[in-house]
Amino acid sequence: MSTNEFSRQKRQPLSLIAGPTASGKSALALALADALAERGTDSVIVNADSAQVYRDLSVLSARPSPNETRRHEHRLFGCGDGAQACSAADWAQAAKREIADIHAQGAVPILVGGTGLYIRTLLDGIAPIPPIPGEVREAVRALPTADAYAALAKEDRASHERLDAADSQRITRALEVVRATGRTLGEWQQYREGGIGGTIELNPAILLPERDWLYTRCDTRFEAMLDEGAVTEVEALLARNLDPDLPVMRAIGVREIAGWLRGEWSREEAIAKGQQATRNYAKRQYTWFRRQPPESWPRFTDAQQALTRLSAEARAMGRENRT
Numbered sequence: 001m002s003t004n005e006f007s008r009q010k011r012q013p014l015s016l017i018a019g020p021t022a023s024g025k026s027a028l029a030l031a032l033a034d035a036l037a038e039r040g041t042d043s044v045i046v047n048a049d050s051a052q053v054y055r056d057l058s059v060l061s062a063r064p065s066p067n068e069t070r071r072h073e074h075r076l077f078g079c080g081d082g083a084q085a086c087s088a089a090d091w092a093q094a095a096k097r098e099i100a101d102i103h104a105q106g107a108v109p110i111l112v113g114g115t116g117l118y119i120r121t122l123l124d125g126i127a128p129i130p131p132i133p134g135e136v137r138e139a140v141r142a143l144p145t146a147d148a149y150a151a152l153a154k155e156d157r158a159s160h161e162r163l164d165a166a167d168s169q170r171i172t173r174a175l176e177v178v179r180a181t182g183r184t185l186g187e188w189q190q191y192r193e194g195g196i197g198g199t200i201e202l203n204p205a206i207l208l209p210e211r212d213w214l215y216t217r218c219d220t221r222f223e224a225m226l227d228e229g230a231v232t233e234v235e236a237l238l239a240r241n242l243d244p245d246l247p248v249m250r251a252i253g254v255r256e257i258a259g260w261l262r263g264e265w266s267r268e269e270a271i272a273k274g275q276q277a278t279r280n281y282a283k284r285q286y287t288w289f290r291r292q293p294p295e296s297w298p299r300f301t302d303a304q305q306a307l308t309r310l311s312a313e314a315r316a317m318g319r320e321n322r323t
Contacts, residue, residue: 019207020285035311048113056082082248125195127188203313
C-alpha cells in the first residue's frame with residue numbers, strides 16, 4: 001500500500017450537500033441519513049446555511065422541522081441569537097468542533113447548506129486579516145454604498161468587478177480591508193489557514209435543478225411561509241429593535257414583511273417583493289455553485305442521483321476506516 005493510499009484510508013468522511021435555496025438540500029440530507037442508517041452507519045446533519053444559524057429565523061430560513069430533527073440528529077441549527085452576527089469564521093470554528101465530535105463517535109457528518117462562504121472557510125481556511133482600526137471602519141461605513149463601490153474601482157479592482165453594486169456589506173468589507181492593510185482581499189486570501197479540507201475525505205454533491213423549477217419553488221415556498229409563522233417571526237424581530245444592519249435583519253423576507261407591517265406596501269406587494277428577492281438570491285447561489293467549487297465536485301439536477309452517489313461513497317469510506 002502506498003503512503004497516499006494509507007493516508008486516504010485514515011481520513012474521516014464528510015458528506016457535503018450544497019446548492020441554492022429551495023433546491024431540496026434538506027430533504028436530500030435526510031434521505032442520505034436514512035440510507036446510511038439502513039446499512040448500520042450513524043450520521044449527524046450539520047448546518048451550513050447562514051440564515052438557519054439564527055433561532056429567530058425558523059420559518060423564513062426553512063429550518064428543518066421538529067419532526068425532521070427528531071428523525072435524525074441535527075447540529076448548528078437555530079443555535080445563535082440574531083442580536084449577534086455569526087461570521088463565516090465563527091461558524092467554521094463551531095463546525096470544526098462538531099465535525100470532530102461526530103467523527104469521534106464513529107458517525108458520518110452530513111454538512112448541508114447554501115452559504116458558499118461558510119463552506120469555503122471551513123474547507124480552505126480563512127485569511128489572517130488583522131483587526132480593522134475603528135476609525136477606518138467608521139469612515140468606510142459612513143460612505144454611501146455607491147461611493148464605496150466607486151472607490152473600490154480604484155483601490156481594489158478585482159473586488160469591484162466581483163461584487164454586485166448593491167452588496168453593501170461585502171463592498172464595505174473589501175474597502176476597509178484594503179484601506180487598513182494596504183492589501184486587497186484577494187491578496188489576503190492567498191494565505192488562508194485553518195481549513196480542514198486536507199484532513200478529511202470529502203464526498204460532495206451540488207444540487208443544481210432546472211432553473212424554472214427552482215424559481216417556481218422559491219415563489220411557492222415564500223407565499224406559504226406567510227401562513228406558517230413568518231409574520232410572527234418578523235414581528236418578534238421588530239419588537240427587539242435590533243440594528244438593521246445585522247444579518248438577521250437583512251435575511252430574505254424580513255424587510256419585505258416588515259414593510260407590509262409598517263403599512264409601506266400591501267400584503268400582495270410584500271409577497272411579490274419577497275419572491276423576487278428569493279429568486280435573485282437563488283440565482284446568485286446557482287451561479288456561485290456552478291462556477292466556484294472545484295470541477296471535480298459532481299453537480300446534479302436530480303436529487304435521487306445525488307443520493308445514490310453520496311450513500312455509496314459514505315458507505316465505502318465507512319468500511320475503509322473500519323479496516
